[in-house]
Amino acid sequence: MRGISNSYIIILVIHIITFYSTEALYAQERAFSTKDSYFPNLSYEEIREQEFHALEQEDLKRLSQLVNFHISKAKAENNKIEIARGYYYQTDLHDPDIALKYADSIIYITQGISHPNYPTIGYSMKGHLYFNLGNFPLALENYLIAYNLALEKDNIEHQRENSLTIAAVRNIYGQHYAAAELYKRSLNLLKTKPDFQNQNYEEYLILLHNLTISHLRLQEVDSAQFFAEKGLEQAFAQNDTENYRDFVMLNAQVDFYDNQYGKAKDTILKYYNHLDGTKKAIKLYYLGKIEEAANPEIAINYFKEIDSIVDVTKDPFIEIKDVYKQLIMHSISENDKKKQVEYIGKLIYYDSILSTGKKNILNKATASYDIPFFKYQKKKAEEQLQARGRYVLFAGFLAGMGSISGLYYYTRSRRMKLKLKKLLLKDNESTNVKKEIHKEYSHPPTVPEDIRNDLLKKLKKFEESDRFLCKDLDMSTLAEELGTNTSYLSVIINHYKKMNFPNYLKDLRISAAIRRLSEDPILLKFNYQGLADTFGFKTGESFSKAFYNKTGVYPSKFINELKSRKLGGDL
Numbered sequence: 001m002r003g004i005s006n007s008y009i010i011i012l013v014i015h016i017i018t019f020y021s022t023e024a025l026y027a028q029e030r031a032f033s034t035k036d037s038y039f040p041n042l043s044y045e046e047i048r049e050q051e052f053h054a055l056e057q058e059d060l061k062r063l064s065q066l067v068n069f070h071i072s073k074a075k076a077e078n079n080k081i082e083i084a085r086g087y088y089y090q091t092d093l094h095d096p097d098i099a100l101k102y103a104d105s106i107i108y109i110t111q112g113i114s115h116p117n118y119p120t121i122g123y124s125m126k127g128h129l130y131f132n133l134g135n136f137p138l139a140l141e142n143y144l145i146a147y148n149l150a151l152e153k154d155n156i157e158h159q160r161e162n163s164l165t166i167a168a169v170r171n172i173y174g175q176h177y178a179a180a181e182l183y184k185r186s187l188n189l190l191k192t193k194p195d196f197q198n199q200n201y202e203e204y205l206i207l208l209h210n211l212t213i214s215h216l217r218l219q220e221v222d223s224a225q226f227f228a229e230k231g232l233e234q235a236f237a238q239n240d241t242e243n244y245r246d247f248v249m250l251n252a253q254v255d256f257y258d259n260q261y262g263k264a265k266d267t268i269l270k271y272y273n274h275l276d277g278t279k280k281a282i283k284l285y286y287l288g289k290i291e292e293a294a295n296p297e298i299a300i301n302y303f304k305e306i307d308s309i310v311d312v313t314k315d316p317f318i319e320i321k322d323v324y325k326q327l328i329m330h331s332i333s334e335n336d337k338k339k340q341v342e343y344i345g346k347l348i349y350y351d352s353i354l355s356t357g358k359k360n361i362l363n364k365a366t367a368s369y370d371i372p373f374f375k376y377q378k379k380k381a382e383e384q385l386q387a388r389g390r391y392v393l394f395a396g397f398l399a400g401m402g403s404i405s406g407l408y409y410y411t412r413s414r415r416m417k418l419k420l421k422k423l424l425l426k427d428n429e430s431t432n433v434k435k436e437i438h439k440e441y442s443h444p445p446t447v448p449e450d451i452r453n454d455l456l457k458k459l460k461k462f463e464e465s466d467r468f469l470c471k472d473l474d475m476s477t478l479a480e481e482l483g484t485n486t487s488y489l490s491v492i493i494n495h496y497k498k499m500n501f502p503n504y505l506k507d508l509r510i511s512a513a514i515r516r517l518s519e520d521p522i523l524l525k526f527n528y529q530g531l532a533d534t535f536g537f538k539t540g541e542s543f544s545k546a547f548y549n550k551t552g553v554y555p556s557k558f559i560n561e562l563k564s565r566k567l568g569g570d571l
Contacts, residue, residue: 042069044070044073044074044079044082044085047066047069047070047073048070048085050062050066051063051066051067051070051089054066055089055092060093063089063092063093064093066089067086067089067090067093070082070085070086070089071083071086071087071090074086080109080110080113081110081113081115081118083109084105084106084109084110084118084119084121084122087102087103087105087106088102088106088121088125090102091103091125091129096129096132096133099125099129100126100129100130103122103123103125103126103129104122104126105122106118106119106121106122106125107119107122107123107126110122116153116154116155116158117155117158119149120146120149120150120153120155120158120162121146121158123142123143123145123146123149124142124143124146124158124161124162124165126138126142127139127140127141127142127143127146127162127165128165130142131165131169134314134315136169139165139169140166140169143162143165143166143169144166146158146162147159147162147163147166150162156189156192159189160186160189160190163182163183163185163186163189164182164183164186164203164206164207164210166182167179167180167182167183167186167210167214176214176217176218176474177218177474177538179210179214180211180214180215180218183207183210183211183214184211186207187207187211190203190204190207197234201234201238204234205231205234205235205243208227208228208230208231208234208247209227209231209246209247209250211223211224211227212224212227212228212231212247212250212253212254213250215227216253216254216257217318217474217475217476218474218475218501218502219257219475219486219490219500219501219502220500220502221254221257221258221500224253224254224257225251225254225258228247228250228251228254229251231243231246231247231250232244232247232248232251235247245271245274248267248271249267249268249271249272249275249283251267252264252267252268252283252286253286255267256286256289256290256487257487257490259446259491261290261446264286264290265287265290268283268286268287269287272284272287277309277312277313277315278309278313278315278317280309281305281306281309281310281313281317282317282319284302284303284305284306284309285302285303285306285319285322285323287299287302288300288302288303288306288323288326289485289487292326293446293448299326300326300327300330303323303326303327303330304327306320306323307323307324307327307343307346310346310350316350318476319476320350321347321350321351321480322485322486324343324344324346324347324350325347327339327343328340328343328344328347331343443495444491444492444495446487446488446491447488447491447492451484451488452492455482455484455488455489455492456492456496458482458483459482459492459493462478462482463508466512467481468505468508468509468512468536469509469512469534469535469536470536471532471533471536471537471538473505473536475489475490475501489501505536506546506549506550507550509535509536509537509546510535510546510547510550510551511550512535513531513534513535513543513547513555514551514558516534516535517555517558517559517562518562524559524562524563527540528540528541528543528544528555531543531555543555544556
């Protein structure tokens with residue numbers, strides 16, 4: 001099977017480990033025979049229907065009876081798929097440790113069969129169990145295997161479902177660009193289904209919620225607001241009070257990033273006591289940031305409450321490092337050595353978890369999701385190209401159209417040459433965002449003057465370095481490196497650079513690309529992906545698009561012109 005060669009090693013190990021645990025489960029279930037007459041004449045379809053209703057009504061005793069009968073009947077008839085379906089419900093009846101063994105059993109008995117859903121479901125189930133246990137690297141490992149199996153089996157439904165779960169893990173570890181792209185891809189797949197807003201209501205809302213969060217993390221407020229409002233509209237249309245409240249709270253976060261602090265505060269204060277755990281901690285963080293400048297003591301109380309929640313949940317979210325930094329500074333000002341040591345220890349601990357996990361998640365996701373996905377897309381494109389070859393005679397007609405379209409392409413070519421000439425005649429330094437500093441007669445009121453001046457100096461040094469060429473750099477990482485928080489950094493960049501953070505990075509990177517391509521002939525030999533890697537972009541396509549958006553010229557044209565100039569040519 002293409003795309004998951006590494007998975008075979010994992011599967012083999014799983015088979016060896018789970019053989020004995022599977023046999024133990026079999027022995028446990030042999031006590032319940034088809035001779036027992038709880039449900040003597042039910043078909044498999046009827047059994048599954050009753051299992052679903054028992055689970056829905058949380059009647060676990062009846063569910064257990066149905067599942068045991070289901071498995072016994074399937075084993076007597078050697079029906080592997082129905083055994084696997086019975087095991088699926090067993091995962092709802094047991095603690096995670098035993099549930100994981102049943103998930104392994106699903107994989108073990110369905111390995112190699114042609115059914116479109118198996119053994120994919122077993123890997124997805126293991127992913128869910130590990131995710132709920134907070135073991136995100138193992139969750140991702142199983143989601144990736146499930147996704148690649150879904151690709152091979154051309155199972156669109158499972159591709160979409162596992163893309164969502166992979167995106168959730170990547171979002172947790174700060175890979176917000178990748179997560180947003182996955183969510184968009186899943187949304188596009190969902191939109192192919194008829195009446196998806198109603199028929200797939202819950203899944204649609206989850207996607208809107210996650211897209212809102214991802215764009216907030218990226219400081220793309222307009223996009224976040226768009227998806228949040230879609231969620232509000234849909235929840236309101238369905239008279240869904242709980243989800244409507246969730247999207248109201250999301251809108252409060254959008255208001256925060258849009259500098260509407262009063263509005264955000266009022267909304268969060270109205271609803272946050274309906275939440276618990278990490279959800280509540282995140283909303284408390286926004287309340288703390290709102291109060292930070294005007295009411296620092298109130299802000300510290302919010303941060304202390306977050307600390308209490310995390311002590312229970314053991315679930316670090318991205319902003320937790322900022323929370324502990326604020327608590328450390330407060331304990332220093334209060335000369336409370338005991339608390340200072342405690343908060344520093346927690347900061348180091350959670351920073352280690354998030355940093356280590358982020359690197360591992362990136363490596364796994366790139367190797368087992370991104371690369372196989374692009375290989376799959378390449379294969380599809382090649383198949384389409386082969387199909388087009390059958391219509392080669394159509395080229396004659398296109399040639400006949402050449403005289404009609406010649407004037408258009410001549411005009412377009414002239415415009416392109418003018419853009420190239422303008423770009424090449426520019427002083428290279430003038431294209432860099434660091435020179436685009438306009439005299440400001442007003443300053444952002446939400447950022448104290450000393451912090452503002454310090455940040456502007458640090459940003460200048462950042463722009464003079466090559467740090468912005470790191471493709472995994474995000475706002476939270478940069479804010480940490482500059483010794484500030486994402487709120488202040490966002491305000492400074494938006495106010496003084498006249499663009500949001502993602503566009504700021506793109507502008508720096510493309511300016512560097514223009515300068516270095518002009519200076520270094522070796523770079524002219526790189527393909528788009530090589531240039532993307534060099535200048536901090538994820539893909540060759542994203543590099544090309546950013547280059548064109550900034551210059552009005554595709555990089556291939558620019559590179560060809562540079563090559564011709566080095567050979568003595570001119571425009």
